Amino acid sequence: MNILTKWVRSYLPELPVDDRQLAEDLTLRGIAVEGEFVVDGGSRFEMDITTNRVDAMNHYGVAREAAAIYGVALKPLEKCGAAAINPPSQNRDAQHPAKADPFGMTTNEDGFPVQIEARDLCGRFTARVIRGVKVGASTGLVAEYFEALGQKQISAPVDVTNFAWLAMGQPTHAFDLDKIEGGIVVRRARAGERLQLLDGTERTLVGDDLVVADEKKPLALAGVMGGWDSRVTDETKNILIEAAWFDPAAIRASSRRHGLHTDASHRFERGADFAAAALANNLVTRMIVKQCGGDVVGPLVDVVVAEVAAKTVDRAAIRLSVSEVRRHLGATLDGKGISAEVVERFLTALGCTLSPAGDAGVYDVTLPSWRLDLEREIDLIEEVARVFGYDKFANTLPTFTGSVIELAHVEQERAIRETLRALGFSEAISSTFVAAGEAELFGRAKSGWVAMGNPLSAEAGLLRPSLVPGMATLLAHNLHRDVGEVRLFELGTVFTGSTAKVDEAAGLAIGATGGAVATALHGANDGLFYEVKGAIEALLAKFSGTVTFDAREPPAWIEAGRGARALLDGAPVAWFGELSSAEAQRRKLRLTCVLGEVSSALLLKRPLRSPVVRELSRFQAVERDFSFVFPNDVRWESIAAALAGLGIDAMQRASPVEIFRDAKGKAVAAGHYSALVRVVFQSDERTLTDEEIGDWSGSVVRALTELGGTQRV
């Protein structure tokens, strides 16, 4: 929103500061000036005002704030063109209608007939007739201000309604009187009723929409937008001016229903100034006559619904204690805290009336009609703090009581992150959502998944039941940008269940592509799988429990024969393997990707392994290597089991140190591989003898031979 300082100053004849200072002081009090631009006769401020302060989103509203800040006089709107014209039709006092029409029926004979049928949705409706206008372009102040503001000019009557909006924040509307058949009826729309609006669109209305209608048809979508047919055109001769107060919730619902967010709806849905309707109508009338000529016919018709007035302009006073102000706000820089005098001064300046209520420092505060956001004592405390200036409060620290509670799984989470980082995996964060097809491939159907009601896109229709598809997307992102080596992990939430009940659990995904190396044990093509296996081994080793691996129950996204499962004390805890070639192709991945999913929910509940140190032997260890050729179906696990089964206490470990396969079947026969197995013997009690070593070696050779191995010589 834009504000002209010369316009603001027209309401503040005594304003003692320059534009620069004004901008700074307003900003410190929440009426933020985001930009300052020099214009003819002052500045144009670009304002950023919080949504609760609709009352300040206009020139008079800003002037009101400045008046409170500097304690200077604010010119009443009545002296700015909004004074009553002709005696009001029924109510003596336009600003505070003393007597409302009890039935909401038409007003007296000399006024334009207005009937409020929807009394719960329209609290006040003012109408005025001007006859014999000549519609032309705006001149004078309107043209000057609009130009400085960059406000589009349409025609004098329309510009004047916009002028009133910019001046005092009250939406008004000008109808072509000759398009109105009979009197005005403010009513709920009839379901299916159609109305063409000012933006040219035709809307089908529902029973909850509020319309300003005549006896035959709807004229305007109340509080949102005027109608096309009854708009003021260059041919218009006679005008009906509307200024009203509509129910915030009803306007908000209409505005949302029709996708129409207008200046008028913005104001009404946040609560307009109940007292402003008549003033705005007067202002618009006077200015139209000035710009377009014509005669004001009859009095201002002002229909007020008493029940609504009682909840707005005439709402009850609020009890305020200075002690509460001090309890909430605390210490000030001057060391005095907030005094009763400060409370009185600022609230009065904002338009409140304070009357002492019994004890000293306790007031009944009557609220200004334009501040529907003030409802409770705390709202007034905020106003005091705001106008006093946040910068004038001290910085204090609360005294500490209570105790600090540590989260249960902080250590586990740290261990996961540190271990994976040390292994070269970087942490990433992927989308929380997946496509339906991804959930089917990567999720577990029996645990169900959760659809979004308003997904960000078709590819984000479900809450992710697994972190793996997101990881595949991250790997693809890198591969498609020619990043040849990727090592990532993600710790995040996975969602299962249904739209009735969503289950959240911690998940962990690992992803790797490119950069795999062959080792003495693993071929280059398999290196990536074994690297991820190594990461999962190292990760699980951080936790208590016994880890085993098998290749059972592989998930559908793993390529057949190229994946494994890790179990912790017999319970499955991780699945990992090469992404299926079908899925890799679908995602256009040019390198093999190995992905892993770890149930971190299971890990986070588990204690970390607490190392217990073994005495180091003082006696020399003896290594013996055994070179064997095995058929391919002899897996390392059976070799290890056979050696462990020998029951040799001094056998510290047995490990494969070299594995060789020959695709051509020359050095090693087809269907076979050669393995160099290293066995380490060591005793904690004595030096081992040559005879013992020889015997044990013989046992090893026999065991490996029994497995189907042939010793190489």
Add this chain to the structure above:
Amino acid sequence: MLQDVPKAVIESGSLQFFQRRLFLAIPELTDYSESSLDRVFAQLESEFLKRAQSAIDPDAVEALRLEWLGRKQGRLGQMSAVWLKAAPVEAKKSLGVRFNRLKALIEAERGATDEMFGLHDGSTRSLDVSLPGIARRLGVEHPLVKTMAEIVSVFQRMGYSVGLGPEVETDFYNFEALNFPPNHPARDTQDTLVVAEQDGKPLRERLLMRTHTSPVQIRTMLEQAPPVRIVIPGKVHRNDAADATHSPVFHQVEGLCVGTDITFSDLKGTLDHAMKAFFGSAVKTRFFPSFFPFTEPSADVQISCIFCGGKGCRKCKHSGWIELLGCGMVDPAVFEAVNQRRIELGREPVYDTRKVSGFAFGMGVDRIAMMKYGISDIGLLYSGDMRFLGQFG
């Protein structure tokens, strides 16, 4: 008995150890007594040192190396093959000790001369220290995770506990209890991603992606009586179109401090202290009135620009200040909602608005990380791009 017959030629047959003819480059050794060995080895040692002194160019050094250390005809190799194997068992040890001492001398000398000349081409021994080192590639801490942990730790040091909550929330926790009434315009500021098929449920039970970490305030106060002092890191979602500064997923850190006599000046002091702890003691804070449904009074907090110190630069749009967080005194309506819910759950309504007050604050982690590290596109934080992440190593 030492005979000076360097490089004598013998028949392989005369020594069983050799399968073929070779030059024997060491003296014949017959007397294995200690004194004899001393003499023989002293002679060898002085011979070596003399030759080493005169080896002043790479060719001579290489010749010396071949003479003593060569695999086939090196004198040390022959000593080992001939002397040690032939030695009587009782002399093996004393011979071995001397042999090893000589070998060590020769290798040490060789190291020194090699270093002087380099070997063969004069470069393999001297290191090209400008070549890259060998390092295990380390994984990188995600900048958001790191920033979030840093912020949290500032408040932990001030006595705050860490609180967490679900990412899928009910309307009650995300909005209603935080004083966002149904159909209130304040809800418009937080475009919400909702779970499907919620229409049949009462509004307060409808499921949605939490739009802020504030629901955890409510969850905490339902479980815990005052005093409460809690810091809440977490992931949140909004139905925002993605651009350079907006992402439908982002991260917040929220804080809540509730007790008797908690004041607005305590809020100011706490955040001023926290910002100094996080950004450095030179940082200044300033507070502006703002609006949040769940706090009153509410404030936006700016810190003096961490790049220019407040003089004005491109990063702070020449204002000298950077807007960093939102905060305020807990709105009594929030305490009332908590009390109401506590009663429904059969608990004491212990958040008496006449006795208890508190403050809450929240900040966008993404924005802080972007500012701190000069990240211009928020999308990079969610891309897993190794070229981006690698820069945080």
